[in-house]
Amino acid sequence: MSGASKDVAVAGVGMHPWGKWGKSFVTYGVHAARAALADADVPWTDVDLVVGGETVRNGYGGYVAGATFAQALGWNGARVATSYAACATGAQALDTARARILAGMCEVALVVGADTTPKGFLAPNAGERWDDPDWLRFRLLGMTNPAYFALYARRRMDLYGATQADFAQVKVKNARHGLHNPYARYRKEVSVDDVLASAVVSDPLHLLDICATSDGAAAVVLTSVDYARRHGIGSPVRVKAVSTVTPTFPHTVMDMPNLSTDSSAVTGVPERTFKESIGRAAYEEAGIGPEDVDVAEVYDLSTALELDWIEDLALCGRGEAEALLRAGDTTIGGRIPVNPSGGLACFGEAVPAQALAQVCELTWQLRGQAEGRQVEGARVGITANQGLFGHGSSVLLAV
Amino acid sequence: MTAPAIEGWFTTGADPALLGTRCTTCTTVFFPKADGFCRNPACSGETFEEVALSRRGVVWSYTDAQYQPPPPYVPATDPYEPFALAAVELPEGLVVLGQVAQGYGVADLRVGQEAELVVETLYTDETGDRTIWRWKPVVELGEETDQ
Numbered sequence: 001m002s003g004a005s006k007d008v009a010v011a012g013v014g015m016h017p018w019g020k021w022g023k024s025f026v027t028y029g030v031h032a033a034r035a036a037l038a039d040a041d042v043p044w045t046d047v048d049l050v051v052g053g054e055t056v057r058n059g060y061g062g063y064v065a066g067a068t069f070a071q072a073l074g075w076n077g078a079r080v081a082t083s084y085a086a087c088a089t090g091a092q093a094l095d096t097a098r099a100r101i102l103a104g105m106c107e108v109a110l111v112v113g114a115d116t117t118p119k120g121f122l123a124p125n126a127g128e129r130w131d132d133p134d135w136l137r138f139r140l141l142g143m144t145n146p147a148y149f150a151l152y153a154r155r156r157m158d159l160y161g162a163t164q165a166d167f168a169q170v171k172v173k174n175a176r177h178g179l180h181n182p183y184a185r186y187r188k189e190v191s192v193d194d195v196l197a198s199a200v201v202s203d204p205l206h207l208l209d210i211c212a213t214s215d216g217a218a219a220v221v222l223t224s225v226d227y228a229r230r231h232g233i234g235s236p237v238r239v240k241a242v243s244t245v246t247p248t249f250p251h252t253v254m255d256m257p258n259l260s261t262d263s264s265a266v267t268g269v270p271e272r273t274f275k276e277s278i279g280r281a282a283y284e285e286a287g288i289g290p291e292d293v294d295v296a297e298v299y300d301l302s303t304a305l306e307l308d309w310i311e312d313l314a315l316c317g318r319g320e321a322e323a324l325l326r327a328g329d330t331t332i333g334g335r336i337p338v339n340p341s342g343g344l345a346c347f348g349e350a351v352p353a354q355a356l357a358q359v360c361e362l363t364w365q366l367r368g369q370a371e372g373r374q375v376e377g378a379r380v381g382i383t384a385n386q387g388l389f390g391h392g393s394s395v396l397l398a399v
Numbered sequence: 400m401t402a403p404a405i406e407g408w409f410t411t412g413a414d415p416a417l418l419g420t421r422c423t424t425c426t427t428v429f430f431p432k433a434d435g436f437c438r439n440p441a442c443s444g445e446t447f448e449e450v451a452l453s454r455r456g457v458v459w460s461y462t463d464a465q466y467q468p469p470p471p472y473v474p475a476t477d478p479y480e481p482f483a484l485a486a487v488e489l490p491e492g493l494v495v496l497g498q499v500a501q502g503y504g505v506a507d508l509r510v511g512q513e514a515e516l517v518v519e520t521l522y523t524d525e526t527g528d529r530t531i532w533r534w535k536p537v538v539e540l541g542e543e544t545d546q
Contacts, residue, residue: 123469130405133431135471140404140521140531141498142468147484150462158460158510202462203505249440254459254486254494259431265492266427267439 006285008101009228009236010397011221012040013360016114018185018216018347025055025063028217029114030072032353036219042108042231044073047221049106051081051097053089053113053352058124059134059257059388062115065352069112079106087299087387088244089113090218090355091395095242097222107227113352114217134257134388141259146210146302148256150202153304157204160319162307164204166326168195170303171208171345173331178342180372183357185214186346195303209303214348218356220363237366241285241396247274256388274392275312279384282394283314290314293336294378295365297358299385300343309384310338313394337375340365355393358383366399404521404529407432415518416454417495417532420447428452428491454516455537456489461499461508473522473529483507485534487514500535513537 014035016028029052037044050073052065066082079100085092090113097109129135137143156162171190178184190208198207228236250262253273264270272280283289290313298309307321315336316324324330330338341347341361344354362381364370379399386392403409408431409417419430422437424444430452437444467479483499485508499508500517508514514534521531 124471126470128471136405137496138468139471139473141484141496142464142472142482143484143496144464144468147462147464151460151484151486154462154505155460155510200465202464204462249438250492252492252494254496259496261494262438263428263491263493266425267441 006102007225007238007240008098009223009225009233009238010359010363011042011223011228011231011233011236012036012038013221013363014039014219015183015357015360016217017183018214018350021215023116023215025114025116025217026068026072028215029065029069029112029219032114032217032219033069033073033110033112036110036221040221042221042223045076046108047076047078047110049079049081049097049100049109051083051093051109051111053093053356054082054084055115056086056089056351059086060125065112065114085244085387085391085393086389087351087385088355088391088393089352090357090359091242091383091385091393092244094220094222094239094356094359094395095244098239098242101222101224107224109222110219111222111356112217112219113354113356115350115352116215117213117350133259137257137259144202145256146202146205148254149210149302149305150205151254152308153204153302156304156307160322162304162322164196164206165192166307166322167205167209167303168192169325170300170306171195173325174300174339174343174345177332177340177373178346181342181346184342184346185212185348205302205304211301211344212348214350216347216350216353216357218353218360220356220359235399237363237397237399239395240288240398241282241394243278243281243285243394245277245281245392246390248277251390273312275308275386278386278392278394279313279382282382282396286396286398288380288396288398292380293382295340295362295375295381296336296338297341297343297361297381297383298338299354300339300345301349303345306338306343313382313384332373332375340370340373340375351387355383355385355395358385359395359397362397366397400527401530402527404531409518409532410451411518411530414454415516415532416451417516419450419452421450423448428493430493430495453490455513456487458508458510458512458514459486459488459494460510461485461505463505473524475520475522485514487534497532497534500533503536507536
């Protein structure tokens with residue numbers, strides 16, 4: 001699967017600042033789309049495919065997005081698609097665009113994800129659904145999203161000797177990274193003491209260990225490498241791989257929104273966990289290894305989860321992420337900076353936009369345009385995220 | 400009247416147990432119950448038998464809910480009282496979530512320790528107590544008084 005023929009070009013990226021703005025997702029999406037088109041210097045009339053990331057309502061798909069954005073931008077006859085893959089929605093939308101470009105069925109694709117998010121715990125839609133695990137986990141157990149994050153965090157403490165101060169240090173690092181990011185919602189230094197003094201939501205996680213929910217939008221203009229060349233973009237950031245793999249049975253890690261895991265008694269424990277397989281598929285597709293990665297944007301729904309991802313992406317061995325953190329290796333200027341954008345810690349989650357926001361950030365990083373947060377000399381970047389119902393993604397970008 | 404909060408997921412009585420299903424073709428066990436088709440990709444089985452799962456397992460991880468979860472969670476008390484949660488790995492090779500038994504919190508738990516299934520009241524509605532399975536830490540004799 002490797003080789004130049006499998007590359008597509010990131011011609012332009014754009015975002016709407018994250019926050020709570022009280023507007024429609026369409027407003028944010030069009031703002032981001034226009035910013036990406038302007039960044040690419042590509043006219044809207046050249047776009048022949050629009051892929052929208054469907055909005056998310058409590059784990060399930062919400063508004064149809066692709067055609068909504070296409071109409072809002074002014075019908076131009078482009079083909080259209082809409083993706084839903086929970087937190088991986090943006091990457092799945094990107095993959096749809098990439099596949100069509102690589103098949104020669106499209107030259108210029110606009111991929112947009114945007115959403116508004118209610119305040120507080122994400123909770124299921126109203127009504128009784130006794131066959132829906134996402135409803136049952138609240139009804140029978142009172143199991144919120146942060147409670148799942150806390151299970152993973154506690155395992156790091158009991159198995160690898162992580163401390164709550166380590167988790168707090170992830171927040172301190174990301175808060176510092178995001179200070180000068182114009183798209184970040186929270187741009188304020190945070191201390192370890194601030195985190196530890198905030199209320200415990202689900203032990204061992206404090207309020208400041210857990211990401212907020214936000215409004216936001218991100219867009220990517222993806223083109224064939226040939227179109228980019230003709231358009232005067234000589235050495236664009238290239239998408240080297242998009243992994244949207246599903247778990248392999250038995251999925252043995254306790255996963256949102258489930259009440260149980262698969263049983264490994266008959267088939268044995270799989271060689272890799274689901275999250276490990278997400279990154280590995282991206283590396284294999286790109287023919288690039290973890291040792292080549294200069295920068296990573298990972299899904300820090302909680303501070304502790306960032307540490308899990310660093311290991312899942314094989315950027316260090318299992319149980320070693322705290323040592324990297326403590327040595328400053330994951331800080332900008334360190335060996336492998338993680339979440340230079342500030343991550344979800346500074347953004348809060350706007351689900352269908354988030355995987356695309358990761359791609360926007362890495363594009364700026366690889367172009368050397370990440371003002372105030374630049375990872376010097378970055379040539380290869382990887383993203384990772386995971387969401388409900390067996391969805392996850394990893395995008396590998398390189399210049 | 401006392402009744403389970405959900406029908407057919409666990410037994411009550413002296414030695415309560417979770418009720419899963421076992422594929423009669425490949426013997427893979429599922430909880431909650433699978434029916435219709437086996438989810439083992441190497442198996443095309445379509446028939447299942449009900450099976451009571453082991454009552455003891457080891458703690459995979461644990462946490463608590465210090466804020467009242469949103470509906471459809473039904474608070475048992477007013478004001479809200481936090482409760483602990485545990486994921487427990489059973490000898491059948493699967494991990495099952497549950498609230499932790501009344502009177503136990505995260506300080507009583509650690510990864511790898513043994514836990515046993517009990518049935519307790521989840522909430523009370525107009526028809527009576529609604530019960531649920533919970534995980535109770537297995538404390539060796541003597542340990543309890545130390546704490």
